[in-house]
Amino acid sequence: MSSGSLERARRALFAGAMLTAVVLASAQAQTASNSAEASTASFTMTSPDIANGKKIPDTAVFNSFGCNGRNVSPALSWSNAPAGTMSFALMVHDPDAPTGSGWWHWIAYNIPADVTSLPADAGDPEKNLMPRTVVQGRTDFGAPGYGGPCPPPGKQHHYHFRLYALKVPKLDVPADATAALVGFAVNANSLGMAQIVALYGR
Numbered sequence: 001m002s003s004g005s006l007e008r009a010r011r012a013l014f015a016g017a018m019l020t021a022v023v024l025a026s027a028q029a030q031t032a033s034n035s036a037e038a039s040t041a042s043f044t045m046t047s048p049d050i051a052n053g054k055k056i057p058d059t060a061v062f063n064s065f066g067c068n069g070r071n072v073s074p075a076l077s078w079s080n081a082p083a084g085t086m087s088f089a090l091m092v093h094d095p096d097a098p099t100g101s102g103w104w105h106w107i108a109y110n111i112p113a114d115v116t117s118l119p120a121d122a123g124d125p126e127k128n129l130m131p132r133t134v135v136q137g138r139t140d141f142g143a144p145g146y147g148g149p150c151p152p153p154g155k156q157h158h159y160h161f162r163l164y165a166l167k168v169p170k171l172d173v174p175a176d177a178t179a180a181l182v183g184f185a186v187n188a189n190s191l192g193m194a195q196i197v198a199l200y201g202r
Contacts, residue, residue: 042080045163045194049074049120056159056200062150067202073106073123073146078116078163082191085113085165089186091179094149096157099140104179105159106146107137109186110170122146135175137182149200156201165191 050056061069076090089109097103106123110133122129123146125136141147151157166189173185 043078043082043165043192043194044080045076045078045161045196047074047076047161047196050159050161050196050198052197054198055156056149056198060148061200062148065150067148067150069148069150071124071146071148072121073118073148074161075120075122076118076161076163076196078194081113081165084167085191086169087111087113087166087171088115089164089166089171089182090118091160091162091164091183091186092146093160093162093179094151094157095160096151096155098152104140105148106161107139107144107179107182108134109137109173109182110135113169133170135171137179138176139179151201153202156199159198159200160195161198162193162195164193167191 049060056074058068059070059072060074061067061071063069063071078088081088087109088111090106090111091104092106093102093104095102108118108123108130111118112131112133115131119129121127123136125145130136136144136146138144139147149157149159164186166186168189171182171185171189173181177185
């Protein structure tokens with residue numbers, strides 16, 4: 001074989017090796033990406049009382065402002081929190097409220113990492129159904145605890161029940177922090193989020 005043929009053969013082998021390395025690296029990156037996506041996607045929240053795209057029952061509706069519900073917060077449970085989760089925070093928001101910034105209906109944080117559910121009516125601070133470490137923040141009703149939906153008559157509103165897995169055991173915010181301040185701290189420490197978006201209108 002001539003020297004020119006040998007050189008061409010060496011170049012072909014090198015190109016083949018490089019192509020194989022690129023393909024393997026791409027496959028490994030895709031596998032890692034798929035694993036990360038699967039891990040995030042597996043963090044889910046469910047409820048026997050509310051469901052995605054379904055109307056919130058009267059038991060969970062506010063009992064004032066022209067509404068006649070019982071104001072009982074729905075039971076919630078969750079599973080497959082991201083690795084490294086040290087606590088949870090729950091934030092319930094109606095972005096459709098005619099305020100310019102929506103309406104915060106329920107804020108609860110410093111939920112221990114080993115907790116996987118909250119019973120119905122845990123949003124009533126006087127019932128003491130929350131774990132001892134939990135802080136229920138001030139909502140747009142002006143007080144801590146759950147406040148159910150009661151939108152103005154007209155279109156249905158969307159109620160986002162969002163549970164955040166956090167990388168810190170507790171949030172460093174004042175006990176009377178606004179929902180916006182709590183939300184800032186939550187997003188700064190979030191490892192993942194599970195949610196249910198339920199509906200209510202009248």
